[in-house]
Structures are given as C-alpha cells and as structure tokens.
Amino acid sequence: MLRMPTAGTPYLFSDILAAATGLLFPQKSLRNFRNRLQDYLNVENIALVNSGTTAFYILLKYIVNLRKNKKQTQIILTNYTAPSLFLPIQKAGLECIVADISLQDFNIDADKIEPLINERTLAIMPVHMFGIPTNIDKIIALGQKYNLFIIEDAASSLGSKMEGYPSGTRAEFGFYSLNRGKNISTLAGGILTWKDPRHSKGISLYLNQIPKLNRLLELKLFIKFLALVLAVRPFFYTLLYPMIAKHKYSSLHDTFHSFAFTGFQAGLGAKLWNRAATLTQARIENGKQLINLFENIDGIQIPRSEFTVAYNQFPILIDDLAKRSELEIELLKAGIETSHLYEKTLHQIYWKFIKNSQQSFPQSQYLADHLLLLPPHPQIRNRHIKIISQCLNKIFT
C-alpha cells in the first residue's frame, strides 16, 4: 500500500533541469524569479531570503528601527501558529502577546486584539493559518487607529485570495515561506514584500547583511532538493519512509540561520511558477471537496471562509478524541497520512516569555487539542477523496 505524504509540491524532471540552470546562472535566475513573483503577487517591492523566518526577522528589525518610542516592544499574534515565529521576535529584542482564535476561521479573533493594545504595542501580525486568509480589514483599521505596524504572515497561504488580493498583500508588510511543506516549495525560502518604495533603502540595509552561501553549501542544498523530489512521491515516500521520518520536524527549533536565497532555488522557483495557477487550483478544489465531506458531520468542526482558500493543510476539529484516533488509524491504513501539527498553543509552549500567558485562551486550546490535518495538496486526487469519505463513514455513522 502506497503512503500519501501530508504535504509536498510534486516536481517534474524539467524542474530539476531548471534548478541546475539556476545553479549555473544565479543572477539571471534571481531576477527572473523576482519578476515572476512581482507579477503574481502584484507587488512591486519584493526580496528573497532563505526562509519565512528570516523574512519576518528582517521586517521586524526594520520596524524596530522606525518606531517612534523605544517602549514599543510588543507584537500581537494568534495563539495557535508556528512556534518558530517566536524566535525572530525574541532575536529582534521584542516580546509576544497572544490573542485567542475564532473557531469560525481558526485564525486570530480580531475582536480580541484591541484590549491587548497599549503604549508598548509595536505591531500586529495576522497569520493566515492553514492557507485560510484572516479577515484583516479590522486589523488594518486597528493599525491605523493606534498607529501600529501590520505584518501579514502569509507563509502558508500563497495562492489564497481575499476579494481579489493575493493573501499577504493587504497590509504594508508581508511575507511568505517556500519551505518544503508549503503551497509551492523551492526546498526552503522566504519572500518579503512591502508596499511603499520608501522602505526599500532601509530594508536593503538588513538584506545586505545576510551572508551568501558558498558554492559547496549551495551544491549540498541542491542535493537535498534532489532528495525532496523523491521524498514527495508516494512510491519513494513509502519505500524510504524510515529514512524520511528521521528528517521530519519533530522538535522545536531554538535558533534559526539567515542566508541569501540561492540561484538554484530561483531557477526552480521561476520554473514552478509556470504552473503556480494549476498547483493552487488543485488545493482550492481539494479543499472544496473536503468541505463537502466534513461540513455536516456531528462532532466535527471545519473552518468557514468567505475567501478563495488554497489550503496548505485542511484542518478539522474532532470533538471526541477517541474518534479522532480511530479516524487517523483508518486513514493511515488506507495510505493517507494526517497530522496534529503543533500539539500546543504558543502560550503553553512559551509560557515563561509570553507576557499574557496567564490569561485563558479556550478556543486555541480546543483547536490544539482536537485538530486533525488532512492533505489537500495537488497529489490528492478524486480516488483519495473517496478513500477519505469511506474512512469517515466507518467512524462517524
């Protein structure tokens, strides 16, 4: 029985050739990829770095430099998100304040933000979790009212749209991840964007401090990419599973490294963007099919969104934890991997550091405890949706 991984961009042989060309002609490939992204996101100001974490860190360093008052050290963000976001916040000398989520769209509850704003607040960061755009109009309005920076974390929502805008492009600053589990992946990578060209000079100061990988390290990264090409294919994923499992992220990082985006990643990225629309559409359609399956099941909650969602992972909340385990096991027996993602909220993981960790966050707590993620990636076909439906019927009838 073949095992379907939870995430992964399917690569073609021609993608490998494009990546190799990027290795040989880095400058041209980087220019080309940046142009593709500018068109796709409809944003003029774009930079590429080694990860979403680095992209976020640079934006943080930049806004710290712009702040009017040194007391402003607090970043407000959702209590259920990638724990790694804490690291750049800490490294930039800032603090986290968390807000509970809404069980409507599993993102930050905008109504919970205003009571957290005070003279120490520097920025609000709406995170578009699972690929689902946060409705950020309210958040942008709060930013204007209290003169705060807004940084959109669209790390996992590349391809999603809100009212025609690509997610990540409504606020002044935004960033995306091209890491291996993301909607479109160049093995690793981060894109940062800003609207006002007046920020370009200041942001470049930080970008210019980032070291370039030497050729040997870039070659090593390229070889890792070749391994990823195999690892995302169900046949090799199943065959090599014991080895691949060792390379899955299983523990929290306590540090991150920053370096420049490489030529081979740019060559690969530019090539992948030829089929970005198709890859994105597959996620959108699979998401719709999964909504149809799960929307009327007693004891299961799914997110509701008015936007176009290119799901990175499809999240469901199962009330009865015994049934969650049964469904997981049933799906795995049928070759479909699922995940719990992060089993804890930020306020539980970083309780020592998060200023308001004494408060209660019932909705994000519930989500962390009851979450099951299903794969909506482009390798999921109708036959997989049928299998998911059969497993679901076995447990929930």
Ligand SMILES: Cc1ncc(COP(=O)(O)O)c(C=O)c1O
């Ligand atoms: C919501 C969110 N933000 C930021 C990041 C960090 O991106 P990267 O892994 O490219 O550093 C991730 C990665 O998992 C993420 O899911």
